[in-house]
Amino acid sequence: MYEFEYHRPSSVAEAAELVSKADDGALMAGGQTLIPTLKQRLASPSDVVDLGAIAELKGIRVEGDAVVVGAGTPHAAVAGSAEVQGAIPALAALAEAIGDPQVRNKGTLGGSIANNDPAADYPAAVLGLGATVTTNQREIAADDFFTGMFETALTDGEIVTAVRFPKPQRAGYAKFPNPASRYAIVGVLVAETSGGVRVAVTGAGSCVFRASEMEQALAGSFSAEALDGISVPADDLNNDLHASAAYRAHLVSVMAKRAVAAAQ
């Protein structure tokens, strides 16, 4: 790790000020991605602003027909939350399958979506459930939030504070994990929402995306059979040592069917 200055603010306002004043500041939530990146010297921020001590970022609450998860809430807390399990079981199950227990104790929802790793699980939940991302400056619809590989709509100094997940009629998540890292080689979240059926795919491409042809088929009949013969084009999918693009395209259809079958 290169040297950096460390800050541990106790409020979002203080954190935003610290990161905006730094030459090249980095925000750190649970640190489960940033610290390994720093250790490999793949990043060299002048300042690390640790969001871990900010109480207002933590916690889960039900507000009407939505579950609001604080950005600093660790995956283990989402997985174990009675509120989440009751309202959106697919979200609890998704959180329970991230990484390993120790990573789930530290890694956070806000950190995951702000990083927008192409193989992360949470982007599929946020996009698939049609969630709204709240920051210290505004609200951002999921469809506008994820803009590319490791890229989001967040501007410099903008901090995710919470995500509002509207409760779906039903939703399911299925992933084919990398056996070493548990990152998604392909993960698909399907949801029947008040705004229609949504299908979000992570791991397969450079950024989470919606599979519109599958959404139309499931809008006609929310069943695994409705997806027979429907696949996403392999052209733009990831092609690496873990899986070829053609195999990933095949997995998208398989995982989508499993997610529909698991939906509740």
Place this chain on the structure above:
Amino acid sequence: MTITVNMTVNGKDVSAEVEPRTLLVQLLRENLGLTGTHVGCDTSQCGACVVHVDGESVKSCTLLAAQCDGGQVTTIEGLADGDTLHPMQEAFREHHGLQCGFCTPGMVMSAIDLVNRNGAPSETEIREWLEGNICRCTGYHNIVKAIDAGAKSMGG
């Protein structure tokens, strides 16, 4: 530039001057001499470095010491009561839940966090929980047996 971190380690108040980039595992091993916490992969995969911070298992190679300021840290050295082993340590000895022993401290710390959350884990739940702990001797079978026995004695 250094910063001061204060924490409780195995029940004792500790204060140390460290660089901000110091990892928790470096503080434990190099500043405090608590070498029971091991560094295996150093990439947050193997779990040899698992300790408890505020009662939860974490990978101390993927945590800055500064993040634990004000926290309660427990390492493998903090489990036994004098010469009396913690029930989970005793179960690992009784069931030969180790071969070379390198992964053992992390396995024991991880297992205790599991039992704290789920007092009667099934064999499947134990195996799933060990996702983040790798035994390079592949001695998982006896580790699972040891955790099952340790869970029962912790409950009793």
